[in-house]
Amino acid sequence: MDDLDGGPKRGAPWKRMSKEELENQYSPSRWVVRLGAEEALRTYSQIGNEATKRAQATGRNLLDVPYGDGEGEKLDIYFPEAVSEALPFLMFFHGGYWQSGSKDSSAFMVSPLTAQGVAVVIVAYDIAPKGTLDQMVDQVTQSIVFVQKQYPGNQGIYLCGHSAGAHLAAMMLLANWTEHGVTPNLKGFFLVSGIYDLEPVMHTSENASLLTTLEVAQRNSPQWHLQTAPTQPVDPACRILVTVGQHDSPEFHRQSRELYQTLRRGGWKASFEELHDVDHFEILWNLTQKDYVLTQVGCIPSPWTECILL
Ligand SMILES: N[C@@H](CC(=O)c1ccccc1NC=O)C(=O)O
Structure with missing residues (x-):
């Protein structure tokens, strides 16, 4: 047994x-408890589509802004009503x-966050089979560099x-931001029900359609990298909130918990929330709601507050 998850004894x-x-x-x-599997996926798309239509019909926005030369390298920016430089x-x-x-179907949190003064950027990337994992990671990097260059006076960039x-x-x-000529003002990470070790997915x-090999899976596994060679935050105040849904599978719970533990050991300001x-x-559906705990930017105690305004 190797020690991918923290020690040779556990495996x-x-x-x-x-x-x-x-x-x-x-x-x-x-693993959904209130709907069937198919119905849950259908509802997810429907709520995402509706939230996006609503966001595009109200408020100020810039749609299909290119952040690179590729056809799929576009992002949408939704602005709060109060105009501000920072x-x-x-x-x-x-x-x-x-x-x-x-x-185009993922503007879930636009309405509650723009109402509280946050600009929300929804990023497109080339999904498989067109895009490889390496390309997707590169596109996400480019999108962040683009936002930092476009809005150098930003009050912080938060990744969700x-x-x-x-x-x-x-x-x-x-x-490695120095390769990109600009270091984005990253202030927080809000990671929702993620996969951080890709090897089991293989x-x-x-x-x-991903056609991942072990080498690609490891190269694209934050858990693997952070465990092997911990990184340090550029901004020591940068916070990371790792969340998982109560009804997510045990493997999803393990992935989130282990990322959180590895981050803490590496000196990151990380916290962990199992969402009740x-x-x-459903976590994403709740992000469309103004009164959900995760969308309260200015109200304490709140994970968004921890992530966004502290
Ligand atoms: N085939 C997957 C679909 C899925 O995992 C998924 C669908 C929409 C948004 C996020 C998803 N999961 C991770 O990226 C499933 O059975 O749930």
Whole structure:
């Protein structure tokens, strides 16, 4: 047994699972408690579409802004009503196992956050099979560099990702910004139900369009890198909130908990929240609501406050 999850004695639990059990653990829709799997995925798209339509119909926004030369390298920026030079920016990276989802159906948190003075950026990236994991990580990096260059007076850039998008956001903990000529003003990471060690995913059906090899999986695993060679925050005040839904699978819980523990050991200001009575998808639906604990920017105690305004 190797020591991927913290020590040779424990070993990685997923390595002892049958193929079916691993498939089950890494299929978030099978763990929803209030809907069937298909219905949960349908509802997720529907709520995302509606939130995006609403966000685009109200308020000021810039849509399909190119952050690179590629066709898929576009982002949408939603501004708060009060115009200000020095806005905080929250950048959101959607999930969908790196092979589904789009920015055009992912503006979940736009309404509650713009109402509280935060500019929200929803980022598109080339999902598989067009994009590889390396390319997606590179595109996310480029999108952040773009926002920093475009808005150098920003009051902070906060990265939020869901599921596969939380993985992409967490990869930014490893970015070498000096290569990009600008160091973004990263103040917080809000990681929602993410996957941070990609090796188990290689052994599921989700790998069919990702075609990940062990080398690619490790190169793109924040857990693997941070465990092997811890990084330090550029800004020591940068906070990381790792969250997982109560009804997410045990493997999703393990992935989040271990990332959190590794970050703490590495000296990052990280906190961990298991979100009460929500599944993998309901967390995002709740982010469309003004009165949900995670969307209260200015109100204490709140994870967003911890992440955004402290
Ligand atoms: N095939 C997956 C779909 C999925 O995991 C998913 C769908 C929408 C948004 C995020 C997802 N998960 C991680 O990226 C499932 O069975 O739930």
